[in-house]
Amino acid sequence: MDSENSWVTSAGGPLILIPESVCQQWVGAPCTYPDDQGDYGRTCEVDGYVGLIDVGGTQALVLGDTPARTTFPRQHNIMIRPRLEGTRSPDALHRHRPHLRLAGQCCGPAG
Numbered sequence: 001m002d003s004e005n006s007w008v009t010s011a012g013g014p015l016i017l018i019p020e021s022v023c024q025q026w027v028g029a030p031c032t033y034p035d036d037q038g039d040y041g042r043t044c045e046v047d048g049y050v051g052l053i054d055v056g057g058t059q060a061l062v063l064g065d066t067p068a069r070t071t072f073p074r075q076h077n078i079m080i081r082p083r084l085e086g087t088r089s090p091d092a093l094h095r096h097r098p099h100l101r102l103a104g105q106c107c108g109p110a111g
Contacts, residue, residue, distance in 0.1 A: 005073050013040065013044060
């Protein structure tokens with residue numbers, strides 16, 4: 001693991017970024033799943049790499065397609081998801097550091 005960043009993954013479902021203010025309103029998959037898909041089912045319906053779903057009156061970002069490892073280097077204000085299996089997290093970050101610096105210059109630092 002990269003000493004500067006933590007990487008997350010899932011057991012098979014998509015990753016979701018929910019504003020902290022509405023995390024308590026996320027109910028995931030109900031006991032009656034799959035008959036009632038709940039929030040988890042709506043998340044799985046996102047088609048493609050990214051999408052939005054409503055959670056608690058606001059929108060949450062769904063990282064769909066595959067349960068790829070993901071990190072968020074705060075100093076660059078960007079999410080990274082290597083697309084190739086077997087890609088090591090430190091290698092992925094170090095290989096793309098020049099691009100991350102450029103992204104930070106274009107988009108500004110994380111607030």
